[in-house]
Amino acid sequence: MKDSLLTGTRIRPAPENHLGEDVIQEARRRFMGGALMAGAAAMAAPAVAASAESLDIPEWTRQLGPGVGTHPYGMPSRYEANVQRRESPGLTRTKQSSVSFTPLQSLFGIVTPSGLHFERYHAGLPDIDPAEHRLAIHGLVEQPRLYTMDDLLRLPSESRFHFVECGANTAMEWGNSAVPTVQYTHGMLSCSEYTGVPLKLLLEESGYDRKLGKYLLAEGSDGAALTRTIGIDAALDDAMVVYAQNGEMLRPEQGYPLRLLVPGVQGISQVKWLRRLEVGDMPWNTREESLQYADFMPDGRYRQYTWIQEAKSVITTPSGGQVIMDKGYHQITGLAWSGRGRITRVDVSTDGGRNWREATLQAPVMSKCLTRFRCDWNWDGGPALLQSRAIDETGYVQPQMKQLREVRGTRSIYHNNAIQTWKVAEDGVVTNVQVS
Amino acid sequence: MKDSLLTGTRIRPAPENHLGEDVIQEARRRFMGGALMAGAAAMAAPAVAASAESLDIPEWTRQLGPGVGTHPYGMPSRYEANVQRRESPGLTRTKQSSVSFTPLQSLFGIVTPSGLHFERYHAGLPDIDPAEHRLAIHGLVEQPRLYTMDDLLRLPSESRFHFVECGANTAMEWGNSAVPTVQYTHGMLSCSEYTGVPLKLLLEESGYDRKLGKYLLAEGSDGAALTRTIGIDAALDDAMVVYAQNGEMLRPEQGYPLRLLVPGVQGISQVKWLRRLEVGDMPWNTREESLQYADFMPDGRYRQYTWIQEAKSVITTPSGGQVIMDKGYHQITGLAWSGRGRITRVDVSTDGGRNWREATLQAPVMSKCLTRFRCDWNWDGGPALLQSRAIDETGYVQPQMKQLREVRGTRSIYHNNAIQTWKVAEDGVVTNVQVS
Numbered sequence: 127m128k129d130s131l132l133t134g135t136r137i138r139p140a141p142e143n144h145l146g147e148d149v150i151q152e153a154r155r156r157f158m159g160g161a162l163m164a165g166a167a168a169m170a171a172p173a174v175a176a177s178a179e180s181l182d183i184p185e186w187t188r189q190l191g192p193g194v195g196t197h198p199y200g201m202p203s204r205y206e207a208n209v210q211r212r213e214s215p216g217l218t219r220t221k222q223s224s225v226s227f228t229p230l231q232s233l234f235g236i237v238t239p240s241g242l243h244f245e246r247y248h249a250g251l252p253d254i255d256p257a258e259h260r261l262a263i264h265g266l267v268e269q270p271r272l273y274t275m276d277d278l279l280r281l282p283s284e285s286r287f288h289f290v291e292c293g294a295n296t297a298m299e300w301g302n303s304a305v306p307t308v309q310y311t312h313g314m315l316s317c318s319e320y321t322g323v324p325l326k327l328l329l330e331e332s333g334y335d336r337k338l339g340k341y342l343l344a345e346g347s348d349g350a351a352l353t354r355t356i357g358i359d360a361a362l363d364d365a366m367v368v369y370a371q372n373g374e375m376l377r378p379e380q381g382y383p384l385r386l387l388v389p390g391v392q393g394i395s396q397v398k399w400l401r402r403l404e405v406g407d408m409p410w411n412t413r414e415e416s417l418q419y420a421d422f423m424p425d426g427r428y429r430q431y432t433w434i435q436e437a438k439s440v441i442t443t444p445s446g447g448q449v450i451m452d453k454g455y456h457q458i459t460g461l462a463w464s465g466r467g468r469i470t471r472v473d474v475s476t477d478g479g480r481n482w483r484e485a486t487l488q489a490p491v492m493s494k495c496l497t498r499f500r501c502d503w504n505w506d507g508g509p510a511l512l513q514s515r516a517i518d519e520t521g522y523v524q525p526q527m528k529q530l531r532e533v534r535g536t537r538s539i540y541h542n543n544a545i546q547t548w549k550v551a552e553d554g555v556v557t558n559v560q561v562s
Numbered sequence: 563m564k565d566s567l568l569t570g571t572r573i574r575p576a577p578e579n580h581l582g583e584d585v586i587q588e589a590r591r592r593f594m595g596g597a598l599m600a601g602a603a604a605m606a607a608p609a610v611a612a613s614a615e616s617l618d619i620p621e622w623t624r625q626l627g628p629g630v631g632t633h634p635y636g637m638p639s640r641y642e643a644n645v646q647r648r649e650s651p652g653l654t655r656t657k658q659s660s661v662s663f664t665p666l667q668s669l670f671g672i673v674t675p676s677g678l679h680f681e682r683y684h685a686g687l688p689d690i691d692p693a694e695h696r697l698a699i700h701g702l703v704e705q706p707r708l709y710t711m712d713d714l715l716r717l718p719s720e721s722r723f724h725f726v727e728c729g730a731n732t733a734m735e736w737g738n739s740a741v742p743t744v745q746y747t748h749g750m751l752s753c754s755e756y757t758g759v760p761l762k763l764l765l766e767e768s769g770y771d772r773k774l775g776k777y778l779l780a781e782g783s784d785g786a787a788l789t790r791t792i793g794i795d796a797a798l799d800d801a802m803v804v805y806a807q808n809g810e811m812l813r814p815e816q817g818y819p820l821r822l823l824v825p826g827v828q829g830i831s832q833v834k835w836l837r838r839l840e841v842g843d844m845p846w847n848t849r850e851e852s853l854q855y856a857d858f859m860p861d862g863r864y865r866q867y868t869w870i871q872e873a874k875s876v877i878t879t880p881s882g883g884q885v886i887m888d889k890g891y892h893q894i895t896g897l898a899w900s901g902r903g904r905i906t907r908v909d910v911s912t913d914g915g916r917n918w919r920e921a922t923l924q925a926p927v928m929s930k931c932l933t934r935f936r937c938d939w940n941w942d943g944g945p946a947l948l949q950s951r952a953i954d955e956t957g958y959v960q961p962q963m964k965q966l967r968e969v970r971g972t973r974s975i976y977h978n979n980a981i982q983t984w985k986v987a988e989d990g991v992v993t994n995v996q997v998s
Contacts, residue, residue: 184694184837190785191686193657198646200677202635203818205692206811210634221629234757234806235721237673241636242810250627256641258620282893285671285924285934321670349626370670372808374678375642382639401620457718488721490926498721 222250227313230442236496238316240372245379249349256383265405268333285321287495289463291435293392296542304558307447312440317496322368325361339405344386347401354395355409389494390465391433424535435465438543439516450554453507459500464518471517472499478511510550658686663749666878672932674752676808681815685785692819701841704769721757723931725899727871729828732978740994743883748876753932758804761797775841780822783837790831791845825930826901827869860971871901874979875952886990889943895936900954907953908935914947914997946986
């Protein structure tokens with residue numbers, strides 16, 4: 127019989143926010159209850175020898191299924207019902223000012239299905255009639271303008287793939303709280319193909335003041351009327367006023383019918399339900415950029431307007447909450463991204479950062495976009511510490527948690543881009559740990 | 563006041579399969595009922611002068627919307643309810659062996675939302691339990707194999723963006739039937755990011771016969787047990803056994819939990835609900851490759867196994883059923899693709915092919931993938947004939963309908979990749995026409 131890669135690894139995803147006791151017990155039975163000796167059959171190649179005769183005709187092949195038109199807008203299989211956005215109980219006081227996380231452990235490639243894009247609201251989800259929605263551009267401009275959606279839809283457009291990451295993603299890891307799954311450690315991260323109008327074009331249409339107009343204020347039309355200051359350089363670079371996401375109009379949770387997109391910048395600055403852009407000569411210092419989204423430093427001061435999401439990566443399989451059922455071949459895979467441009471390399475370690483191997487990057491690698499990386503691994507059944515480390519086109523190397531803490535201390539909430547560690551125990555259970 | 567691009571074009575999409583009489587009447591009123599003279603206000607720049615004061619606070623900004631967790635799996639806005647897959651009434655005798663079309667006129671960029679990917683069934687939609695699903699590889703192999711989904715999910719994987727187009731797409735245009743919208747002329751076309759296992763790897767795992775094994779038979783586990791022959795060269799090149807689409811597990815309508823993907827090849831060969839791959843020494847000549855999906859030539863003979871989708875393009879806006887409400891700036895946009903590799907150029911004509919201008923291609927341009935093209939246009943209000951023409955990396959130029967008919971006659975059903983013409987009338991109504 128020909129040698130096969132299939133000599134035994136199986137991953138059981140545990141997408142809930144704690145490990146089911148039944149899953150742990152099954153793993154323990156296999157590994158610690160003598161299964162290694164007694165259960166030779168269980169360790170055999172799971173891709174069993176087959177012949178055409180051994181392949182039973184399944185029930186569904188004997189049936190005539192429903193026809194077209196049953197699902198004018200389709201949904202995932204009922205067998206995938208546990209792949210969903212999840213809240214973190216107790217994280218916030220109200221659901222209207224809260225977050226739900228993308229199930230990164232169940233996803234493939236780089237596109238986040240729009241139905242699973244993470245949510246972050248400051249005053250709940252508005253239900254906006256696009257025929258009534260307006261975008262105003264005013265302030266230090268020659269000609270203030272008020273755009274309908276029809277106006278914007280006929281202007282020159284662009285489509286690009288970009289990630290959106292909340293500045294508070296991975297915030298809980300500043301302490302040693304070790305939330306259980308990658309959905310909660312890194313799930314305020316999603317990636318879409320966005321289509322919209324270059325912001326540069328709209329600013330030029332308004333005749334913005336090229337001498338004094340150094341900043342923009344972006345305002346959302348949600349109940350929070352959320353506001354953020356945007357530097358004019360970013361606005362004139364690759365920023366867009368976006369109306370479409372993954373081929374269709376924006377989803378309500380992501381700003382329908384219009385949002386700002388400033389690629390590479392923290393999520394809160396990608397102002398959703400965008401209604402107003404004001405050109406000004408200094409930062410506005412609004413609530414969400416002074417009291418919130420500032421980095422508290424060890425010396426008691428804080429950094430304001432630190433908005434670029436630095437290079438970061440995370441292994442999504444195997445990851446916390448999953449259980450590796452057998453030794454042998456396993457593909458390690460995850461995501462890497464940088465707010466400063468393209469990812470140029472990702473390294474993977476299985477021994478907590480002592481040794482590193484270069485992972486394969488899936489092409490095309492796009493700027494300020496998620497990059498899928500993959501690395502072969504043969505698990506020998508011993509304990510392992512899995513890490514990934516991203517390097518971007520500026521040469522920046524994703525730091526270990528220890529390095530980040532040396533600069534930033536432990537009082538930060540935002541902008542944690544440290545290397546994530548997943549511990550694989552001898553019983554195959556994968557957990558979130560911090561290594562010193 | 564600064565000059566603006568916004569001097570008047572507005573598109574009203576008409577996604578139904580015929581123009582609503584009300585839409586046509588409104589356009590006629592504007593253009594033919596004296597609106598051009600009497601309605602000067604209606605022709606003014608729709609992006610009106612604005613000030614912060616003129617921007618009323620909308621109702622939804624005064625409210626606290628629902629919080630996170632309301633939509634564990636999100637859906638489009640209720641205002642986008644008419645963006646859906648549509649059947650063509652009377653096209654087939656039963657819904658179980660039929661097709662629904664992607665609303666290309668309402669889409670942006672290159673990704674097709676999975677819920678809007680076109681459907682094609684030969685015996686309805688099976689409801690498959692992935693835990694029970696198996697893939698057999700047998701025939702001229704050293705070691706037949708039977709894979710579970712767990713087996714496949716842990717093997718080395720790849721992700722790539724590819725289009726899938728039914729071989730019968732645009733079939734109705736062989737005659738002069740002129741179906742009304744791009745949804746029906748070209749909507750058996752979609753594009754996704756696919757993730758799966760390279761078929762080469764599975765064939766090597768089985769130890770396929772490198773001397774005699776020249777063909778594969780792929781079989782689906784739907785009620786039709788649909789079968790197609792695949793040449794081994796394509797199987798060893800870029801073919802994949804695919805389990806994920808746009809970041810999540812395949813949708814049921816696209817083959818959940820497993821399909822074959824042979825990039826660039828007609829849709830029927832991307833066998834859905836894949837259960838069996840048999841290695842053989844000659845083509846199987848099954849029902850779906852002898853009685854169906856063959857090209858009837860003018861001399862009475864027919865071409866069999868013509869499966870590559872040649873270079874093709876179509877303008878999606880403006881397109882049939884839409885109404886251009888005003889003269890002036892308008893961005894022409896559409897899609898181009900080739901089953902032989904990358905698109906290298908798209909030309910656009912507004913006078914039925916007499917003069918051509920090169921369109922802008924959205925980067926990255928990927929192989930055997932949709933490419934979004936865009937071209938500026940100032941409509942002068944006169945009649946226009948809009949066409950696009952794709953050229954791929956082999957140098958192949960998409961033919962005019964007349965050129966294609968000279969070779970293929972009019973008895974063909976499949977593989978119509980002719981240039982599409984949209985006529986813009988003076989009243990702004992866009993219709994599907996054929997030019998000689």
